[in-house]
Amino acid sequence: MKAPVSRNKEAPQSEGLLSPYRVLDLTDEKGLLCGRILGDLGADVIKVERPGGDPARNIGPFYHDIIEPEKSLFWFAFNTNKRGITLNIETADGCEIFKSLVSTADFVIESFPPSYIASLGLSYPILREVNPRLIMVSLSPFGQTGPYAHFESSDMVIHAMGGLMTQCGDPDRPPVQVSVPQSFISAATDAAAGAMVAHYYREITGKGQQVDVSAMDSVAMNGVEGLVEWTVGKSIFNRRGRLNKLGAGLFSPIIWECKDGYASYFFMGSLPGARANQRLVEWMNSEGMAPEHLRSIDWENLGVEKLTQQELDYITKTMAKFFKTHTKAEIQEEAAKRLIMIYPVHNSGETLMNPQLESRSFWVNINHDELNEVITYPGAFAKFSETPIREWRRAPLIGEHNQEIYMKELGMSKDELIALKGAGVI
Amino acid sequence: MSRQVFEGLKVVGFVQAGVGPSTLKVLNDHGAVVVRVESIHRPDNLRLAYPFQDNIPGINRGGHFAFANNDKLSMSLNLKHPRSRGVVAKLLEWADILVENYAPGVMARLELSYEDVKKINPSIIMISLSQQGQTGPHSLLPGYGPQLQGLAGFCELTGWPDRPPSLVSRSYPDYIAPRYGVIALIAALDYRRRTGKGQYIDISEYEVSVHWLVPAILDYTVNRRNQSRSGNRCPYAAPHGAYPCRGQDKWCVITVFTDEQWKAFCRVIGNPEWTKGEKFGTLLARKRSETELDRFVGDWTIEHTAQEVMTMMQEAGVPAGVVRDSQEVVDYCPQLKHRHFFWELYHPEMGRVTNRGPSFILSETPAELRKAAPCLGEHTQYVCQELLSMPDEEFIELLNDKVFE
Numbered sequence: 134m135k136a137p138v139s140r141n142k143e144a145p146q147s148e149g150l151l152s153p154y155r156v157l158d159l160t161d162e163k164g165l166l167c168g169r170i171l172g173d174l175g176a177d178v179i180k181v182e183r184p185g186g187d188p189a190r191n192i193g194p195f196y197h198d199i200i201e202p203e204k205s206l207f208w209f210a211f212n213t214n215k216r217g218i219t220l221n222i223e224t225a226d227g228c229e230i231f232k233s234l235v236s237t238a239d240f241v242i243e244s245f246p247p248s249y250i251a252s253l254g255l256s257y258p259i260l261r262e263v264n265p266r267l268i269m270v271s272l273s274p275f276g277q278t279g280p281y282a283h284f285e286s287s288d289m290v291i292h293a294m295g296g297l298m299t300q301c302g303d304p305d306r307p308p309v310q311v312s313v314p315q316s317f318i319s320a321a322t323d324a325a326a327g328a329m330v331a332h333y334y335r336e337i338t339g340k341g342q343q344v345d346v347s348a349m350d351s352v353a354m355n356g357v358e359g360l361v362e363w364t365v366g367k368s369i370f371n372r373r374g375r376l377n378k379l380g381a382g383l384f385s386p387i388i389w390e391c392k393d394g395y396a397s398y399f400f401m402g403s404l405p406g407a408r409a410n411q412r413l414v415e416w417m418n419s420e421g422m423a424p425e426h427l428r429s430i431d432w433e434n435l436g437v438e439k440l441t442q443q444e445l446d447y448i449t450k451t452m453a454k455f456f457k458t459h460t461k462a463e464i465q466e467e468a469a470k471r472l473i474m475i476y477p478v479h480n481s482g483e484t485l486m487n488p489q490l491e492s493r494s495f496w497v498n499i500n501h502d503e504l505n506e507v508i509t510y511p512g513a514f515a516k517f518s519e520t521p522i523r524e525w526r527r528a529p530l531i532g533e534h535n536q537e538i539y540m541k542e543l544g545m546s547k548d549e550l551i552a553l554k555g556a557g558v559i
Numbered sequence: 560m561s562r563q564v565f566e567g568l569k570v571v572g573f574v575q576a577g578v579g580p581s582t583l584k585v586l587n588d589h590g591a592v593v594v595r596v597e598s599i600h601r602p603d604n605l606r607l608a609y610p611f612q613d614n615i616p617g618i619n620r621g622g623h624f625a626f627a628n629n630d631k632l633s634m635s636l637n638l639k640h641p642r643s644r645g646v647v648a649k650l651l652e653w654a655d656i657l658v659e660n661y662a663p664g665v666m667a668r669l670e671l672s673y674e675d676v677k678k679i680n681p682s683i684i685m686i687s688l689s690q691q692g693q694t695g696p697h698s699l700l701p702g703y704g705p706q707l708q709g710l711a712g713f714c715e716l717t718g719w720p721d722r723p724p725s726l727v728s729r730s731y732p733d734y735i736a737p738r739y740g741v742i743a744l745i746a747a748l749d750y751r752r753r754t755g756k757g758q759y760i761d762i763s764e765y766e767v768s769v770h771w772l773v774p775a776i777l778d779y780t781v782n783r784r785n786q787s788r789s790g791n792r793c794p795y796a797a798p799h800g801a802y803p804c805r806g807q808d809k810w811c812v813i814t815v816f817t818d819e820q821w822k823a824f825c826r827v828i829g830n831p832e833w834t835k836g837e838k839f840g841t842l843l844a845r846k847r848s849e850t851e852l853d854r855f856v857g858d859w860t861i862e863h864t865a866q867e868v869m870t871m872m873q874e875a876g877v878p879a880g881v882v883r884d885s886q887e888v889v890d891y892c893p894q895l896k897h898r899h900f901f902w903e904l905y906h907p908e909m910g911r912v913t914n915r916g917p918s919f920i921l922s923e924t925p926a927e928l929r930k931a932a933p934c935l936g937e938h939t940q941y942v943c944q945e946l947l948s949m950p951d952e953e954f955i956e957l958l959n960d961k962v963f964e
Contacts, residue, residue: 148750148754150746150747150749150750151746151749153753170739170742174742174746191795192795193794193795194774194777194778194781194782194784194786196781196782197781197782198782206774206777206778206781206782207774209777210773210774210776210777211773257922270919275894276894276897276898276920278897279893279894279897279898280893280894280897281893281894282894284873284878284880285820285873285876285877285878285879286878286880287796287799287812287814287816287878289791289793289799289801289812289814289880290812290814290878290879290880291880292812293801293810293811293812293880293881293882293883294880294881294882294883294892295883295888296883296884296885296887296888297727297728298801298812298882299882299883299884299885300727300728300729301717301725301726301727301728302717302718302719302725303718303719303722303725306719306722307791307800307801307802307803307810308801308810308882309717309718309719309725309788309790309791309801310717310791311713311716311717311727312716312717312775312786312787312788312789313716313771313772313774313775313786314793315727315771318771319771320918322735322738322739322742322771323738323917323918323919324919325738325742326585326738326741326742326917326919327917327918327919327921329741329742329745329746330564330585330589330741330745330919330921331564331921331924332745332749333564333565333745333748333749334564334921334923334924336749336752338562340923342921342922342923342924343921343922344919344920344921344922345919345920345921345922346918346919347894347898347918347919348918349894349895350895350898350900350917350918350919351918353888353895353900353915353918354734354915354918355728355731355734356728356885356888357626357734357915358623358728358729358730359728359884359885359888360626360885360888360889360913360915361610361622361623361626362610362622362885363884363885363886363889364622364626364885364889364912364913365610365611365612365622365625365909365912366609366610366622367610368610369884369885369886370728370884370885371808371884372725372726373726374725374726375723375724375725375726377705377729380609381609381614387705387706387709387726387729388709388714388723388724388725388726390723395709395714395723395724396709397705397706397708397709397710397714398706399702399703399705399706401703403604403607403608404604405604405701405703408701409701438609468700469696469697469700472699472700472701473701474700474701474702474703474706475706476700476702476706476707476709476710477709477710478709478710478714478715478724479709479710479711479712479715480712480715480779480785480786480787481712481772481775481776481778481779481785481786482779482783482785484711484712484769484776484779485776485779485780487710488695488696488697489691489692489695489696489697489698489765490695490765490766490769492694492695492696493692493694493695493763493766495763495766495769508777508780508781509780510773510776510777510780511766511769511770511773511776513766514739514743514762514766514767514770515739515740515743515760515761515762515767516692516693516760516761516762517743517747517758517759517760518673518758518759518760519750519756519757519758520747520750520758
């Protein structure tokens with residue numbers, strides 16, 4: 134095997150924010166989104182899968198319900214903007230090849246159980262000797278060390294232990310998850326943030342480091358309202374269904390039934406809340422549905438938190454009756470005209486039809502040549518004035534870029550690849 | 560001792576509520592100098608939000624404000640005062656980055672749009688985080704996290720199939736945008752280091768929220784299917800749920816994905832009769848009788864505390880976890896203590912306050928939280944004289960002219 138060709142830092146494509154950098158992505162379902170985010174920003178992300186494909190390819194939903202590893206929409210979602218190779222890093226050959234790739238890389242991201250990658254002789258201290266500038270992002274359920282480091286986990290276990298689950302769902306039912314599990318999505322996003330923080334330091338000092346990301350910590354951040362209610366308010370934020378707690382102990386709805394579904398309206402105090410209520414009552418009044426007691430309220434001076442529950446219920450019952458006479462589309466349209474803080478509760482189809490996203494060119498159509506089709510995806514997560522995100526590539530097929538990387542870049546021969554393939558290394 | 564990551568990085572924040580300060584937090588937790596421009600005439604709503612320390616309201620006693628604003632400097636400036644313009648110019652010349660999360664249009668009215676700001680500092684990086692983005696027909700729609708989670712699709716996916724949509728905490732989407740904000744900012748900083756060019760970044764909280772739901776989005780764009788809430792079920796695991804334990808409203812999550820975990824689970828609960836035979840022996844069988852399965856599991860868990868259930872299951876290699884409330888997360892969790900996730904800081908008015916660090920620990924240059932959130936205007940003089948090198952006479956003159964209010 135020839136010495137690896139050093140990476141051409143003058144990337145041929147348009148200079149994206151991260152186009153000079155290469156990422157070796159060893160993550161499983163716990164960390165896939167991290168590489169995608171870096172790939173969206175232009176980095177050369179190489180997804181390294183075990184021969185035969187990563188188990189995350191078994192997660193549904195599937196393209197037209199064809200249950201195959203090259204048709205997992207879960208895989209498509211989180212592996213856009215990556216190339217893909219297969220490599221078994223548990224083998225001697227695999228380890229050696231991996232290390233030569235590391236010498237060309239700026240980031241390695243992995244989500245193995247803590248101590249697994251060290252057991253393969255690929256710990257950070259060893260990789261650092263191969264490449265002192267390397268940043269290694271290690272994402273795990275609870276962190277690399279500590280009393281829970283070797284606990285078994287799943288997305289919902291993390292959701293529970295991080296303190297977010299207790300804040301979700303109906304009070305008379307068990308606490309609940311989000312049906313698109315969020316814990317590892319959150320952790321992978323934090324992994325990208327941590328990678329960037331380390332990257333900033335590396336570009337100034339030349340020194341890489343390891344970034345130890347904990348999914349539970351990431352979820353704990355998302356439960357912050359409960360954290361503050363406890364540490365300062367000395368009360369526990371338990372799931373409230375469709376209600377909001379105003380001030381010390383008043384409850385008002387956040388999710389309201391409307392004619393063909395639900396809408397979310399956040400009844401609150403303070404100036405924005407007063408304005409919202411004022412405008413809502415004006416709308417109700419324009420349709421003859423605002424009774425005297427509602428019209429006469431001076432919202433700015435009401436002091437909503439000082440109402441009794443009974444007084445508040447009287448107000449919200451009248452509003453609830455009004456919402457039921459309107460469809461989601463009507464509510465969205467009128468809210469836009471009158472600048473009231475009401476949004477419809479949308480599903481995916483309605484999200485696709487939202488004129489705001491459409492007008493911002495949020496959706497991108499990515500070519501899936503292997504399916505002879507074009508699929509619509511969410512596009513750029515931010516709009517950059519100098520370096521817009523506009524390079525899109527679909528998720529890789531299993532071993533799709535083996536030839537490109539192993540032969541063209543690392544200079545391996547066809548015979549060498551045949552040997553490695555037969556031996557289960559690639 | 561290593562320098563901190565963002566030592567020497569200068570950041571100005573025209574921010575309010577949660578998203579702006581949280582975006583800044585990763586920077587100041589790792590050593591950046593972050594100056595918030597505030598005014599007593601228009602205090603950050605978060606300073607006025609319940610809960611207050613010791614239940615005594617006060618502009619410097621807000622719990623949420625304290626939690627999001629550690630290690631930030633507060634400069635008080637009356638942006639409506641004509642002479643504030645000069646101070647703002649000095650700030651912009653000084654800054655590397657400007658972060659703002661006001662409603663679209665506000666910065667332009669303050670003559671602080673990117674076009675305005677670029678004239679003063681051509682290579683500045685400016686980021687705007689707003690609910691639905693700077694452009695588009697709904698750009699000006701007011702809104703907060705609780706409404707946005709309905710619009711973005713989280714509510715539809717949370718709760719029970721036989722019930723209306725439910726909520727994920729309260730302002731859940733407010734925690735998504737700051738992560739993307741930080742990622743975008745550092746990428747832009749790197750680009751500037753390479754090319755000398757600053758730029759403007761426009762982040763929509765709505766758009767990044769959709770990014771956390773992509774599998775459901777693709778199920779629609781490809782299969783024309785609208786995913787909906789499924790309680791606590793997982794299509795490829797059973798048992799998979801939150802089970803009631805001893806005590807008031809106490810739960811433990813148990814999730815079983817493999818045959819091995821199922822056998823271990825059965826062992827832990829004593830291999831009762833109901834687990835034997837065909838009815839629950841395979842994944843498909845358990846999926847067919849999942850309601851009954853959940854009931855059986857719950858009949859066992861209710862005899863134990865959540866902590867016991869978790870411990871027994873974990874020792875046997877079954878993924879299980881206590882549904883923790885915030886008190887347990889803050890006061891008890893030994894793993895979060897090990898990670899030094901929570902920090903105790905001292906606040907001049909509030910006394911001891913609890914803050915949190917990042918969810919990632921850098922091996923050479925970990926975060927360090929040093930000072931509690933600022934009182935309003937606490938650092939006006941410091942910022943003017945030490946950071947902006949304003950001469951004493953000028954500062955006193957502006958002070959007397961009520962520019963710093």
